[in-house]
Structure formats: structure tokens, C-alpha cells
Amino acid sequence: xxxxxxxxxxxxxxxxxxxxxxxxxxxxxxxxxxxxxxxxxxxxxxxxxxxxxxxxxxxxxxxxxxxxxxxxxxxxxxxxxxxxxxxxxxxxxxxxxxxxxxxxxxxxxxxxxxxxxxxxxxxxxxxxxxxxxxxxxxxxxxxxxxxxxxxxxxxxxxxxxxxxxxxxxxxxxxxxxxxxxxxxxxxxxxxxxxxxxxxxxxxxxxxxxxxxxxxxxxxxxxxxxxxxxxxxxxxxxxxxxxxxxxxxxxxxxxxxxxxxxxxxxxxxxxxxxxxxxxxxxxxxxxxxxxxxxxxxxxxxxxxxxxxxxxxxxxxxxxxxxxxxxxxxxxxxxxxxxxxxxxxxxxxxxxxxxxxxxxxxxxxxxxxxxxxxxxxxxxxxxxxxxxxxxxxxxxxxxxxxxxxxxxxxxxxxxxxxxxxxxxxxxxxxxxxxxxxxxxxxxxxxxxxxxxxxxx
Amino acid sequence: xxxxxxxxxxxxxxxxxxxxxxxxxxxxxxxxxxxxxxxxxxxxxxxxxxxxxxxxxxxxxxxxxxxxxxxxxxxxxxxxxxxxxxxxxxxxxxxxxxxxxxxxxxxxxxxxxxxxxxxxxxxxxxxxxxxxxxxxxxxxxxxxxxxxxxxxxxxxxxxxxxxxxxxxxxxxxxxxxxxxxxxxxxxxxxxxxxxxxxxxxxxxxxxxxxxxxxxxxxxxxxxxxxxxxxxxxxxxxxxxxxxxxxxxxxxxxxxxxxxxxxxxxxxxxxxxxxxxxxxxxxxxxxxxxxxxxxxxxxxxxxxxxxxxxxxxxxxxxxxxxxxxxxxxxxxxxxxxxxxxxxxxxxxxxxxxxxxxxxxxxxxxxxxxxxxxxxxxxxxxxxxxxxxxxxxxxxxxxxxxxxxxxxxxxxxxxxxxxxxxxxxxxxxxxxxxxxxxxxxxxxxxxxxxxxxxxx
Numbered sequence: 001x002x003x004x005x006x007x008x009x010x011x012x013x014x015x016x017x018x019x020x021x022x023x024x025x026x027x028x029x030x031x032x033x034x035x036x037x038x039x040x041x042x043x044x045x046x047x048x049x050x051x052x053x054x055x056x057x058x059x060x061x062x063x064x065x066x067x068x069x070x071x072x073x074x075x076x077x078x079x080x081x082x083x084x085x086x087x088x089x090x091x092x093x094x095x096x097x098x099x100x101x102x103x104x105x106x107x108x109x110x111x112x113x114x115x116x117x118x119x120x121x122x123x124x125x126x127x128x129x130x131x132x133x134x135x136x137x138x139x140x141x142x143x144x145x146x147x148x149x150x151x152x153x154x155x156x157x158x159x160x161x162x163x164x165x166x167x168x169x170x171x172x173x174x175x176x177x178x179x180x181x182x183x184x185x186x187x188x189x190x191x192x193x194x195x196x197x198x199x200x201x202x203x204x205x206x207x208x209x210x211x212x213x214x215x216x217x218x219x220x221x222x223x224x225x226x227x228x229x230x231x232x233x234x235x236x237x238x239x240x241x242x243x244x245x246x247x248x249x250x251x252x253x254x255x256x257x258x259x260x261x262x263x264x265x266x267x268x269x270x271x272x273x274x275x276x277x278x279x280x281x282x283x284x285x286x287x288x289x290x291x292x293x294x295x296x297x298x299x300x301x302x303x304x305x306x307x308x309x310x311x312x313x314x315x316x317x318x319x320x321x322x323x324x325x326x327x328x329x330x331x332x333x334x335x336x337x338x339x340x341x342x343x344x345x346x347x348x349x350x351x352x353x354x355x356x357x358x359x360x361x362x363x364x365x366x367x368x369x370x371x372x373x374x375x376x377x378x379x380x381x382x383x384x385x386x387x388x389x390x391x392x393x394x395x396x397x398x399x400x401x402x403x404x405x406x407x408x409x410x411x412x413x414x415x416x417x418x419x420x421x422x423x424x425x426x427x428x429x430x431x432x433x434x435x436x437x438x439x440x441x442x443x444x445x446x447x448x449x450x451x452x453x454x
Numbered sequence: 455x456x457x458x459x460x461x462x463x464x465x466x467x468x469x470x471x472x473x474x475x476x477x478x479x480x481x482x483x484x485x486x487x488x489x490x491x492x493x494x495x496x497x498x499x500x501x502x503x504x505x506x507x508x509x510x511x512x513x514x515x516x517x518x519x520x521x522x523x524x525x526x527x528x529x530x531x532x533x534x535x536x537x538x539x540x541x542x543x544x545x546x547x548x549x550x551x552x553x554x555x556x557x558x559x560x561x562x563x564x565x566x567x568x569x570x571x572x573x574x575x576x577x578x579x580x581x582x583x584x585x586x587x588x589x590x591x592x593x594x595x596x597x598x599x600x601x602x603x604x605x606x607x608x609x610x611x612x613x614x615x616x617x618x619x620x621x622x623x624x625x626x627x628x629x630x631x632x633x634x635x636x637x638x639x640x641x642x643x644x645x646x647x648x649x650x651x652x653x654x655x656x657x658x659x660x661x662x663x664x665x666x667x668x669x670x671x672x673x674x675x676x677x678x679x680x681x682x683x684x685x686x687x688x689x690x691x692x693x694x695x696x697x698x699x700x701x702x703x704x705x706x707x708x709x710x711x712x713x714x715x716x717x718x719x720x721x722x723x724x725x726x727x728x729x730x731x732x733x734x735x736x737x738x739x740x741x742x743x744x745x746x747x748x749x750x751x752x753x754x755x756x757x758x759x760x761x762x763x764x765x766x767x768x769x770x771x772x773x774x775x776x777x778x779x780x781x782x783x784x785x786x787x788x789x790x791x792x793x794x795x796x797x798x799x800x801x802x803x804x805x806x807x808x809x810x811x812x813x814x815x816x817x818x819x820x821x822x823x824x825x826x827x828x829x830x831x832x833x834x835x836x837x838x839x840x841x842x843x844x845x846x847x848x849x850x851x852x853x854x855x856x857x858x859x860x861x862x863x864x865x866x867x868x869x870x871x872x873x874x875x876x877x878x879x880x881x882x883x884x885x886x887x888x889x890x891x892x893x894x895x896x897x898x899x900x901x902x903x904x905x906x907x908x
Contacts, residue, residue: 022846096805096815096816097805100805101804101805141844141845142875143875144875144876145843145844145845145846145874145875145876146844146874146875147874147875158771159771160769160770160771161816162768162769162770162771162772162816162842163769163771163772163775165842165844165872165874166769166771166772166842166872166873166874166894169844169872169873169874169877170872170873170893170894172873173873173893211771213770213771213774237775239771239774239775239778240774240777240778241778241781241782242777242778242780242781242787277775277778277779277894277896278775278894278895278896279733279894279896279897314616315614315616315617315620316614316616316667317612317613317614317616317617317620317665317667317693318616318617318620320667320693320694321617321691321693321731321732323696324693324694324695324696324731325731326696327695327696328695333696350555351550351551351554351555361550362550362615362616388616388619388620389599390595390599390600390619390623391595391599392476392599418619418620418623418624419620419623419624419626419627420599420600420601420619420620420623421596421597421598421599421600421601422598422599423623439624439627440620440624440731440732440733441732442731442732442733443733
């Protein structure tokens, strides 16, 4: 069964709705007010909540819905599911209190009941779904506690709701938009593999990032991850790499984390990409959001692959740090071709460093970057533009100029701008010109690595 | 000769002063207007600049000064130095155009002239000095291009002016204050070793971070770095670790970078601490700024050392990521003592995860952190408090409560708060309560590592 009823419902029932945001059921209801379809709050104590007619029980919902959200104590969930029989296609069980705290029997009963009534279930112990293009937001987090990222092309898949919210916060801060965000919790029915299958076909999604603590069905996971990876970049962050982490992951979602080394080597074997930590996941996701078509199957898009990087900088030291990180990441800051060295020496002042890194020094002018990019665009696989904005030769004209020459470069370009006075404005302008910007040389190189290691 | 005339001058001459900020000599003059002592601008074309009486040449300065700053074309510098004979104790040569672009003879002449007239020289090709407690700012960067960090205890030493400005921008962004910032460029006289010697005795400096591309006198560097390290935490970021980076470092300052492996193993041998990249330098500097007295020689301060870390979290996944990073960093997220497990199980709700990470779940209340810290303060060497602020149980009371129990914990405590709605406010409050805050679990663990690996 397609997960459309979950991701793009036309109608929603909320069992456990509340009239106030002081209760989680009220937070969800508030977030559902933005939804364009029908919303049916269920709560026996109110006839109306937040301006919507309310219903005493799930049985009283006036029409079958696509999606029912349950936010009631765990013990009530099986009975609520039975009441929903024939009344919904899919269910999000937001409530916690199941296997993650040792209540395995209760969770088993939920599994069984879900099968009996023939619905797809997300959760339990999950935060649910955010789908901005459908105005769907089932999170029990108010907007002032978690500012949602803008609409974009990154799908965020997370077993943990807490990590999902951390990822969304970091993406929002780094100005990266999302297509969908899914927290799937204990995954008694819908798991990461089902979600990958759905996202592989989702036209709004260009990149998928996935936080995993444990796997239910390893074989299915590999199969779906591979299919997805062949269509779109998929980046996995696996938690529970050590003994204490594995123990913690178990108590957190009630699924065994498994031996990390096994997981790691299987991913490697199937060409599925993994990142080491939270910050690298965010940095890589941002880069891929700008260049989703670096996927191997993409036709006519930006060319990924190759490992030769050109570093163009106006700060010698920043160029050196970037070159060091290239070495660590297996990228090659390859020498300039001899003929280009001769040509650039004629064009540029004698004190510019005509090497790789290409050092335009503090005497730089905006147009020097364009000259360098145009001359060397065919000689490298990826480009790092370092524009330290504290020198006077860097102006707000730079982004527009890079944008213009960018059109002739069919390869990834990323930028590093240090945090200083006018850097915020320059960053906004460069990102509007479709160049992702990073606050350190090393982060920018790691982003290039994510784009080139396809 | 002490470097006091350089760091704490009573009077300054600026040769190459300009009347407008469109020229670098004007930017410096503007920055010197905040200085409390006498300032004598030198420029033959003006009788007055920015409200200060101006002098035609260095010979016309009305009294001997402590510090002369030269911002004139490289070729003029030897003659200017001769004019300064007997008129200054120290000189900052901000001008570039020396060995870094192959003008070795000119640089040699400057070295010789400096010795003849008996002055200490910082530079050439350097950005100079920022000493907020003395209101001294010789940078040729306007404040709107580089917002200066607040006054604090971190001294920033950098061969490269560009990297110095990047470091200052990043420290400012991370709310970390500085005691002194020094860019020493080509280092023909004063080099990193002289500066370490000075900072070892500087009472305003509690921590030193140092960006190095190349060394002049390796033996002296080791000697002074060792002395400094024994008094205060010293963190070194060495650029030019690979072949292309080393070539770039050479063209940038005209000093050979040397084989990195040799440098690395010598530092290790002498117990001098190195970090891998820019972000780790900033994160560690911030941690040490809060806990400068983790130095081995410090008496009665915070106890550093040991590698047992307790992770207290309200987000299971964040705790797992932190535990993974502990493993990578050689820190031990050691089990809770059995008796404490029993006790905490009686105190906390049954669904809390009484392990390490200690998972307070989304049902957390502020006071749970205090309970955990008080119960376990004697069982670990360092503490990581993860407070994901998107759940309603985390309030603005938390920082004050942690501050109160903090007083009884004589060991490092750091915090991770994810980027979201109220996180900025919470971060400000926690940092006022003297707990450094980081935006990812892994960064927070690396900060703890910097505090424990003393």
C-alpha cells in the first residue's frame, strides 16, 4: 500500500486532541490548523477545540479519514486502534510507553491490532511527519520551540524524534530547505526501508539523509537503500558505534543496534554512503541540496566524480588549511597545468600565488575569481572559492559575478566565507546564486568531498 | 627586551597614516583613535588627519614613542626605519612585499636596519596587534569588516593575518573573549616563541591558541612552547600538513613549512597539544576559556585529567551520538556505579534510562539534571549536559539551577543545546552560568576532550 495517505492525506483525525498548547495533543492540533484538508479532533470533554468541531471518540468521526494521529496514554492505544477499524488508512502513534521502556507485550498487541484492522502504522514513540508542500505538520513541538526549515529538496528520516528536531534546527540555521521530515520511532510497521521506497519516487525530494539507531529487517533495508541511492544521494548517520552507544540505543527505541562494524561493512559493500557525525551530515546535506543531480543516474546534471579540486583564495592560510583537508579527505589539490600558470602569470599581479591553492592575496578584486574560474574550469572536478570578506576588494558584487560564470561550469562549486562583518550578507547573496557557503575551510572541503565521492 | 612597548605602548606613531578609511593607513588611524595614549600620524601631505595633528616624516615626531607602525610601500621601509632610529622602541611593519613574494634582499635589508637601530620588529607582512584591555588595535581592518571579540582570556597568535581575522570572527560568533590577538607575518624578529614567552607571563591570558604555517627557529619554539604549556593551555593548529599545503605555506610567508610528520612527533614528545582543524581549535579554545585552570600547574582550580565522562540527556539519540564520539576521542562513557543505579531508579520515573548516557527522556524536568549531577558528581571526571530545548520541561530556570549545583562540582561541565526556538536564550544564560554550550553532541564531546586531556 502506498504511503500517500500518510504523507499526503486529504483528511486527518487527531485522537487525544487538546484545547490548549500546554498539552501535547493541543500542540499537534495547533500545527494541524495550517493543514488544508479536513481535521477532526477527538476528545470526549470538548464539543469544540481551537475553532474546530470536536468528536467524543474515534467511532464518531463523520467520515473515513486518510490519517489518524494518536496522542493518548500507551495503554489506551490498542482500543483506539479497534475503534478506528474501517475509519482510516494510516495511523501515526505519537504516544510513547511501549518497547522502549520494556512494555513489549503492549507493543505486540498494537502490532497485532494494526494488522487486524488493516492500517499502516508509523511509530509508536514517534514525532510524525512534516511535509511543507502539503502543509502537513503532525509534530508535538510548537513552532517557537522548533522553527521549521523552509521548503526545499532534502528529506530527513530519523528513528529518533529528538535527533529529527536537532537536524531540522541545524538545517534551518544553515539555510537548507526540506521536502519531508519523518520520525518513525519504534517502527513496528513502517520503517526506514518503506520510507526510502516512498522517497525514491517522491518528486519533491532530491536528497535523503537518514539517522539510524537500529535495524529491524536488515535485508530489506539494504535493498531499499540501494534502490534509493541509485536515484538520489542518500546519506546515513548510524548511532551506536561503540558498546555504551549500543546499549543506549537499545533502551531508547527497544530495537537492538547490532554490531556497528557489520553494518558499516555492508553499507560499504553496497555503495551506500555513510557520514561520521552530526555536523558532517548537515554540511553534506547542504551541499547535496544545491547539487542533487550529482547522483550517478542523473542525466545532464552537474558532473560529480573525480577528485581534483581547485582552491581559489584571498587568504593564504585559509587556502593551506583547505589543502590539508583535501589531503585528509582523499581529494587532490592538483597542480595547475603549465600553460595556465604562464597565462595567469601574465594576467595577474606578480605577487599573486599562481599555484593550487591559487592565492589572490589581500589585494584581490572580485573579478579575479571570475578570471580564475573561467581559465581553469575544465582542469578540475570541483572548485572551492574562499572569499574572506574583511578585505576591501571583496564586495557585494562578487556573488552576481560568480553566478554569471557559474553557468559555464558544469561541476560543483562551493564557498568558504569566514564569519565577520559583511559575511552574512555575502553568504545570503552567494547562496541565492546557488553556491553553498561554509564557515570554515575544512567544512567547505568536506562538502566538496560529499559532492565528488559519488 | 620585554615586548611591553609592543603590547602596552604609551605612545604610537603611524607612518603612512591616511585621512580616509578608503586607504589602509586610514583604517589603522581610525582604529587608533580609541587608544588612550598619544598617537602621532605621519604623512607629508596633511597637517591634520581625523582630528589629530600630523607630521611630515618620522623624524618630526615630537617625542620618542614606544611603538611605530609602518604602512608604506615595501621599498620605503628601510629608509623609514633609519628615520625612526632613537625615536621608537618597537615597530610593526604592516606592509607586505617582502620575502613572501620573493623580495628576500629587501627583507634582509630590513632585518639589518632593525638591528642597527636597536628596535624589536613585528612583521613585515603582518596585521599587528589587538589588545582590548589596553584599547590597542593596530589592524588594517575596519570594525564593520571584522567585529572584534569581547575582552576575555584567550590569546590568539597567528602567522597569517587572514587566519587571525577568521579566528577572531569565529571566536566572536561563539561568544568567546580574547585577551590579545597577534598576527606576526614574516617574523623577521619577533616570532611565535617570543610571543609565547610574553604570554606565559601575561596575567590577562589564560589560554593561548596558535596558528602556525612554518617555523624559523625550531629549538626556541619548542623551548618556549613547553614553558608556556606548563603554565597555561596552549593549542597549536599547524597548516601545511601535505605537499600542496606545504608549497602554499611557503609562497604565503616565505618560510619553509618543514615536514609535518617531524613537527607533529616533536610536539607529541614534548607534550604540546595540537588540534586537527579550524573548528576544533575554536571549540577547544572556547572550552578552555571557561576552564583555563585545568592547566597541570594550576593550584586549587578545576580538576582536569581522567577520561570518565557522564552524559546526561533528554534526547536518547543525542546521548548515543555523544557516546559514539566519546569512543572516538578516547573518553569513557563508563557505567553508573551499581548503588547509584538503584538509588536513581527510586528517584526517577520508571521509564527514564538509568545508564550512561543517562536518558531523562522528553518527559524531563529541569530539576532532573540537578538530581543527576548531585548524585554522580564524584563518580566521573567530566560531565556533558544535553538539554534539547524543544520539550516543554526544559525552561529558562535550568541555567540558574545548574549554576547552583555547579559550585559543588570541581570538574569540567559542558553542554550541548540543539539549534531551535529558545536555544539562543538558553545558551546565553548557560554561558553566563559559566557552562560552555555547543551546537552538536560531537562538538561538546570534543570540547570535554580538550578539558580532560591535560
